[in-house]
Amino acid sequence: MTAATLSAPLPRGGGVSRFLYGRPGLVLLLLLAPPLLWLGIIYLGSLFTLLAHSFFYLDEFSGVMVREVSLDTWKEFFRSPAHWDVVLRSALMAAAVTLASALIAFPLAYYMVRYAGLRLKGLLYLAVMLPLWSSYLVRVYAWKLILAKEGIVSWLAAQTHLTWLLEALLATPVVGGPSLSTSYLGTFTVFTYIWLPFMILPIVAALERVPATVIEASGDLGANPGQTFRRVILPLAFPGVVAGSIFTFSLTLGDYIIPSIIGKSTPFLGETVYRLQGTAGNIPLAAAFTVVPIVVMGVYLMIAKRLGAFDAL
Amino acid sequence: MAGEGVPAVTFQGVCRHFGEVRAVDEVSFSIADGEFFSMLGPSGSGKTTCLRLIAGFEQPDRGHIQVHGVNVEGVPPFDRDVNTVFQDYALFPHMSVGENVEYGLMIRKVPRAERRKRAEEMLGLVKLDGLYARRPGQLSGGQRQRVALARALINRPRVLLLDEPLGALDLKLREAMQAELKTIQRQVGITFVYVTHDQGEALSMSDRLAVFNHGRIEQIGAPAEVYDHPATQFVAGFVGQTNLLEGYLAQRLGGFPASYAVRPERIRILPAEAEVPPGFASIDGRVSAVTYLGANSRVEVEVDEGGRLQVVEQNVEGGMAMEGRAPGTAVRLVIERRHIQAVSESR
Numbered sequence: 105m106t107a108a109t110l111s112a113p114l115p116r117g118g119g120v121s122r123f124l125y126g127r128p129g130l131v132l133l134l135l136l137a138p139p140l141l142w143l144g145i146i147y148l149g150s151l152f153t154l155l156a157h158s159f160f161y162l163d164e165f166s167g168v169m170v171r172e173v174s175l176d177t178w179k180e181f182f183r184s185p186a187h188w189d190v191v192l193r194s195a196l197m198a199a200a201v202t203l204a205s206a207l208i209a210f211p212l213a214y215y216m217v218r219y220a221g222l223r224l225k226g227l228l229y230l231a232v233m234l235p236l237w238s239s240y241l242v243r244v245y246a247w248k249l250i251l252a253k254e255g256i257v258s259w260l261a262a263q264t265h266l267t268w269l270l271e272a273l274l275a276t277p278v279v280g281g282p283s284l285s286t287s288y289l290g291t292f293t294v295f296t297y298i299w300l301p302f303m304i305l306p307i308v309a310a311l312e313r314v315p316a317t318v319i320e321a322s323g324d325l326g327a328n329p330g331q332t333f334r335r336v337i338l339p340l341a342f343p344g345v346v347a348g349s350i351f352t353f354s355l356t357l358g359d360y361i362i363p364s365i366i367g368k369s370t371p372f373l374g375e376t377v378y379r380l381q382g383t384a385g386n387i388p389l390a391a392a393f394t395v396v397p398i399v400v401m402g403v404y405l406m407i408a409k410r411l412g413a414f415d416a417l
Numbered sequence: 418m419a420g421e422g423v424p425a426v427t428f429q430g431v432c433r434h435f436g437e438v439r440a441v442d443e444v445s446f447s448i449a450d451g452e453f454f455s456m457l458g459p460s461g462s463g464k465t466t467c468l469r470l471i472a473g474f475e476q477p478d479r480g481h482i483q484v485h486g487v488n489v490e491g492v493p494p495f496d497r498d499v500n501t502v503f504q505d506y507a508l509f510p511h512m513s514v515g516e517n518v519e520y521g522l523m524i525r526k527v528p529r530a531e532r533r534k535r536a537e538e539m540l541g542l543v544k545l546d547g548l549y550a551r552r553p554g555q556l557s558g559g560q561r562q563r564v565a566l567a568r569a570l571i572n573r574p575r576v577l578l579l580d581e582p583l584g585a586l587d588l589k590l591r592e593a594m595q596a597e598l599k600t601i602q603r604q605v606g607i608t609f610v611y612v613t614h615d616q617g618e619a620l621s622m623s624d625r626l627a628v629f630n631h632g633r634i635e636q637i638g639a640p641a642e643v644y645d646h647p648a649t650q651f652v653a654g655f656v657g658q659t660n661l662l663e664g665y666l667a668q669r670l671g672g673f674p675a676s677y678a679v680r681p682e683r684i685r686i687l688p689a690e691a692e693v694p695p696g697f698a699s700i701d702g703r704v705s706a707v708t709y710l711g712a713n714s715r716v717e718v719e720v721d722e723g724g725r726l727q728v729v730e731q732n733v734e735g736g737m738a739m740e741g742r743a744p745g746t747a748v749r750l751v752i753e754r755r756h757i758q759a760v761s762e763s764r
Contacts, residue, residue: 315505315507317507318507318510320474320494320503321503322509323493324474324499324569325524326495326524327524328493328495335520340511
């Protein structure tokens with residue numbers, strides 16, 4: 105190598121980089137503008153438009169929406185006990201599905217994070233994600249066949265001489281019914297199945313962030329595994345459970361397909377909104393109903409914050 | 418400071434293998450009650466695994482471990498009278514400093530008021546008064562380290578295990594904490610088992626230290642003993658700096674064609690043709706390089722008959738250019754014969 109090649113400066117490119125260097129504000133603006141516009145106009149904008157509709161009302165005679173601000177729709181919403189039934193039924197279902205998902209997801213997530221080897225962990229991830237790759241409708245209809253009166257579950261119960269157990273379950277008041285596919289029990293099962301991955305993944309993420317030494321330290325300081333779980337693992341993984349529950353709770357609350365295919369004919373929130381804005385043509389009342397899950401989730405998040413769910417974030 | 422009576426920790430032929438890797442291989446030693454015992458070695462030498470075996474996070478594949486005379490095989494960590502200060506501190510991020518320190522007492526159902534009192538005392542001992550309500554995330558590395566220490570000591574364990582507790586601290590803080598840990602150990606009188614890869618730390622703090630290599634102990638002894646009389650080539654090279662003499666240099670300075678170790682600061686540089694004092698071995702050469710290190714300088718000398726020796730000299734006079742140390746200067750090196758230490762091949 106000669107002295108000339110050493111001393112000659114190398115050609116440089118990157119005119120744009122040099123322009124942007126020292127203008128961090130501009131970089132931020134360029135990066136954030138498209139997603140912010142999307143979020144602000146298309147997402148939040150349409151949501152607020154929808155909510156605004158709940159302050160319009162339907163003309164009783166013509167059935168046409170009147171674009172004037174009034175509380176008539178809300179009065180109608182609060183007057184009818186049937187509306188409250190829908191809200192309560194949906195909220196209870198969402199709570200039950202969330203609880204069941206958390207109970208199923210936590211041990212699985214814990215196993216994936218703490219015990220499974222690299223290969224097994226990959227396989228388990230795949231197993232959790234795989235159902236999400238197939239159509240939701242296909243899976244729900246598959247469950248209808250599984251839960252039907254002449255379906256796989258009844259057949260299995262018969263083969264294992266457990267028909268009495270299935271019948272006892274179906275005879276349970278409220279949640280039971282003529283068959284699993286026409287009972288709340290069935291709706292609950294399918295909801296839990298469909299939303300379970302959304303609970304597992306955040307819990308896995310939360311547990312991954314708990315250092316192994318923290319768990320060892322708890323044992324080292326005299327805590328048995330039960331105490332370690334209660335005092336250390338659960339509090340540290342709780343934000344993950346809350347994140348998962350936000351998914352399972354809100355997804356269950358708003359879903360209108362599963363309860364229309366599996367379960368009783370009594371309507372859930374999503375179905376009600378669907379019917380009101382479609383066949384009934386009552387957009388203002390449908391809008392009022394959509395406010396409900398938003399309020400419920402708001403209250404839920406406030407409680408979660410009170411419980412300290414976000415402290416360890 | 419080897420105490421009387423039952424040793425605090427005893428290893429007898431302990432093995433712990435991870436697949437093909439022999440993390441701990443036929444290790445035997447015993448630690449006296451109240452001793453500050455260091456386990457020194459490079460990473461992967463088995464020192465941390467030994468610590469985890471004492472804590473109960475690992476179980477030995479073979480051999481026996483006793484803590485205060487009691488066999489601890491199959492005893493889970495939470496039933497052992499031993500506490501650990503973890504390398505990453507492992508503080509509970511969702512609890513305050515005080516709650517962290519009290520954790521062991523809370524598990525043992527000590528009443529809240531007493532817990533609080535003892536936690537404040539402990540925080541005083543580690544000089545963290547007034548930080549009871551802070552969160553670990555709000556503390557500096559050095560403060561977290563002290564919380565971890567207080568959290569372990571509050572349970573009054575019979576043996577305290579420390580896994581490279583100062584590894585994440587910067588140099589000044591580390592030196593201050595070394596002195597402080599030693600003071601605390603004297604105050605509480607608990608046996609400390611201290612894992613480190615820093616030979617300076619091990620030498621300055623320990624009553625005795627064990628040098629680990631490839632899952633085995635190469636040498637156990639008091640710091641000065643290990644430094645002055647390294648048993649193996651590995652110990653000579655790992656604990657402090659050394660000139661390893663082999664072949665011609667060994668024959669010439671040690672008298673036998675074996676292996677010898679000479680500490681660089683034990684070699685004196687005299688002018689060429691200077692008289693050799695009685696009891697000293699001597700060899701002639703030329704200065705090949707000088708490295709200025711502040712408190713001292715490292716002088717490399719090319720021996721006339723081949724080979725190279727490092728000499729460390731105190732910079733008593735000050736200044737950088739030292740008289741008679743310019744590269745190429747002919748010099749005579751003299752070494753007191755008792756400082757030429759025969760060492761064996763590493764075990």
